[in-house]
Amino acid sequence: MAILKLPAVADYWRQKHMFSVPFPGSLMPRDSFRVISWNLHMSDPAEDVINDRKKGTPEYDTLFRVRPLMDDIKIACKSFYQPRLNLSIDERMVATKAKTGMTQYMKAKPTKWGFKLFVLADSSNGYTCDFTVYTGKSKFATGCGLSFDSVVGLMKPAFLGSGYHLYCDNFYTSPHLFRHLRSLKFGACGTIREGRKEAPKTKVNALTRKSPRGSLRWIRDGDLLFTKWMDNREVSMCSTIHPAYSGDTVQRRQKSREGHWETSHIPIPTPIIEYNKYMGGVDLSDQLIQYYSVHHTTKRWYRTLFLHFLDIAITNSYILHKELCQSAQSRPLTHKAFVEQLAAELCGVTLDVAATPKLTGHTPLPTRETTDQSSRATAGRLRCELCKRKGVKKDTPWKCGECDVPLCLLADRNCFHLWHS
Template sequence: MVATKAHTGMTQYMKAKPTKWGFKLFVLADSFNGYTVDFVIYTGKSQFSSGVGLAYDSVMSLIKPSFLGSGYHLYVDNFYTSPKLFMDLYSMGIGACGTYSENRRGCPRTQSNALGKKDKRGTITWIREGPLVFVKWMDSREVSICSTIHPAYTGKTVRRRFKETVDNWVTKDIPCPQPIMDYNKYMGGVDLSDQLIQYYSVHHTTKRWYRTLFFHFMDIAATNAYLLHKELSQEKGDKPMTHRGFLEELTAQLCGVSVMVPPVKAPAQHLPVAISEQEDLKKRASYGRRSCAHCRETRHKRQATPWKCLACDVALCLIADRNCFQEWHQE
């Protein structure tokens, strides 16, 4: 969701989202680093006319074998998961895995794959239909997942805490299906992409709704450029720049300038200045006088002077027959 409350035909309201008002984007992102591979802006129902459904059409519009090829694994949430989508992706050489809802068309609703409320934590049931496997697992609540990549169970376990008595908690290992373990591991690409984009965003308040989208596109491009920079630096064995440093350098190059370096303060000049800042001319020679530091060290006398060094802040004599200012700085 790209936040905006502009009155356009594309503005959507989604109650369950942290950003409730805005433009809705369907995003395909890399699970490992959050690289945004492609995205589609939802402009309304008329945008997809296949008749299969919004979830199916949005995924198929992002999966382009011309540049993706085959052999990839796609992880989606329960909004997109459907047997037809997964079978069509399987025919393209792309495996898929995702949670699903009980009322989704094509999903099995038999008692052989059902879990009851009294089933123990770690209970697993599954049904296989060709390349599709439908798995249900009882954790703190029932979890349903569908996959064309995994077997139902490979013997792996996860650790969970159980309450044996009122004040006694124990940790046990319970069986966990392989699809759920991989789903939890790889189902964070879009969230990671959003997180990286929000770190250093160029978005700011504007009255032109199309500028909001343009700023978001700039954020996507800049974030992708930084991720590519990290990959190339690691291949070369170099230390990559920080995210902020990279964006500063990118901005400077786009503007045709160099990155601003904090100015170095010029060293203070050793100049004689009056100790007292009296506005009355008659009092400048007598008010604020201090003993000369050079006279104390060399002549062992306390000679009062109205002058001091601007840089050293040391009182020094400056008269015709006694130039302590010059002698002090020469030493």
């Protein structure tokens, strides 16, 4: 389903149609797939009932129905790959409009309605290192805010160690968070909102709307570096790992006084260059997932998350495949070829499609080949299709080679001739 997109799940088993797909029906009947899908549970249904009775109390677990698989996926993400130096944290939306109390709306995201996940990804390849599913503010009641708790919950020294550089947007960035990460021996860099608590509020030598493009301002507060840069608008950054300026420039086109467009090189702070380079880890992960996603509409909210966990596993597996091929200096499969091979192996088949058997014409053939002369007349006898329709029970060792239907072929009972006439 990740490779071949059809409007409805039942369309994969549609027969005698121009858009019929033969493979799913050869692997599993449609009704069997539906029964498995309808009865898919990641937790014990008896324990689900006990958890539902706790609704409205602190002991109630909103994600109880998906937690066993979710924990296994998170452990696998952290067990098989150690990320590189630069990491990024951002939100990810899993599309759904189910009324669960967890469904969020984010107007700035391409997928505006769905479950919101906080994702930690490797900036170099988009590998999903860890994630949490947002279930409501009541779950983040430490007093430091949702953005603080979501970052601290993902940046775990027990898993990562120390020395990593984290990049995040202005939803997460705060002096309090960056100082806490510094105490854990993590560096951090991100855009910062005006008026953040503990951020410098001085107006001395501040940028104004009339400041020329490329104007730079910075100030240090212990380990924290705050920078402001004028581009089309003012950009504010906070970092614990970069100098304010390293001599870098960026090209911009702007009109001269004579009205001609000219390309100029303007200075740019180092934190902005590094932020633009490493902030896209989660976006890269989302992009890879969307290429070949198994997501489809379902009536149970926990099956939506189940399908997304499959997407994470498939995408991370492909990234690991590329990393292993790179270390072995061999050529990796394309993303499409990898997903096709993975599907074939999980289904226990090969990608090689058997050639269509050549039509033999409407000629009589034995229902089963045999070398035993004594049983040749009775081997593989099947119920004659024409006799069965007449309500007569007659067996025959013959069938039509093209129709693949068992038919009598006797001097006094030539069902083969009657069937084709």
